[in-house]
Amino acid sequence: xxxxxxxxxxxxxxxxxxxxxxxxxxxxxxxxxxxxxxxxxxxxxxxxxxxxxxxxxxxxxxxxxxxxxxxxxxxxxxxxxxxxxxxxxxxxxxxxxxxxxxxxxxxxxxxxxxxxxxxxxxxxxxxxxxxxxxxxxxxxxxxxxxxxxx
Amino acid sequence: xxxxxxxxxxxxxxxxxxxxxxxxxxxxxxxxxxxxxxxxxxxxxxxxxxxxxxxxxxxxxxxxxxxxxxxxxxxxxxxxxxxxxxxxx
Numbered sequence: 001x002x003x004x005x006x007x008x009x010x011x012x013x014x015x016x017x018x019x020x021x022x023x024x025x026x027x028x029x030x031x032x033x034x035x036x037x038x039x040x041x042x043x044x045x046x047x048x049x050x051x052x053x054x055x056x057x058x059x060x061x062x063x064x065x066x067x068x069x070x071x072x073x074x075x076x077x078x079x080x081x082x083x084x085x086x087x088x089x090x091x092x093x094x095x096x097x098x099x100x101x102x103x104x105x106x107x108x109x110x111x112x113x114x115x116x117x118x119x120x121x122x123x124x125x126x127x128x129x130x131x132x133x134x135x136x137x138x139x140x141x142x143x144x145x146x147x148x149x150x
Numbered sequence: 151x152x153x154x155x156x157x158x159x160x161x162x163x164x165x166x167x168x169x170x171x172x173x174x175x176x177x178x179x180x181x182x183x184x185x186x187x188x189x190x191x192x193x194x195x196x197x198x199x200x201x202x203x204x205x206x207x208x209x210x211x212x213x214x215x216x217x218x219x220x221x222x223x224x225x226x227x228x229x230x231x232x233x234x235x236x237x238x239x
């Protein structure tokens with residue numbers, strides 16, 4: 001069957017039924033915040049019920065303003081989940097268990113199914129911390145350059 | 151011929167969607183969108199209505215539809231479902 005683009009807030013009640021039945025739902029996320037792992041319109045995640053969440057998991061959650069987000073957990077502390085996109089360096093605070101809707105059980109890069117136990121994926125997840133530090137330094141340097149130019 | 155277990159049909163924002171739930175969703179991921187006629191055929195198949203009776207239903211609901219076209223459309227729809235393994239014989 002062909003791909004259909006539907007607003008997540010309209011479809012969430014249906015997706016939620018699938019997930020709470022113990023099922024799986026394949027979602028093609030939009031945006032660039034999970035690059036280079038998830039490319040818009042090409043890659044997809046398979047969502048399941050958010051049980052046993054741990055640092056490194058990719059979660060679908062809903063911010064208090066209603067916005068749906070698919071980002072990675074970078075830390076869990078005192079019932080608070082610290083979230084960050086793979087292509088970002090600013091960590092989002094204040095996400096609670098009630099915001100969390102689903103977690104990624106595995107994903108597809110194009111048509112290739114990738115398990116979270118895949119060695120190349122695990123290596124990638126390990127490299128993220130360094131990548132975030134690099135991005136942060138690059139960002140500070142470019143904002144300094146802008147200030148100097150002014 | 152019937153729709154296999156594990157599929158749910160839902161109307162959301164004026165559109166009709168079918169998704170798989172539970173174990174079935176591990177094989178069928180994603181969403182099927184149906185138009186009005188598709189919804190009628192789906193619901194008929196789900197409740198075990200025979201093919202010619204489905205055509206009767208559609209013909210009674212839509213003025214100006216001719217039986218040959220309707221039967222052809224039903225056949226195409228059923229063939230699609232069969233191809234995707236959604237129908238049990």
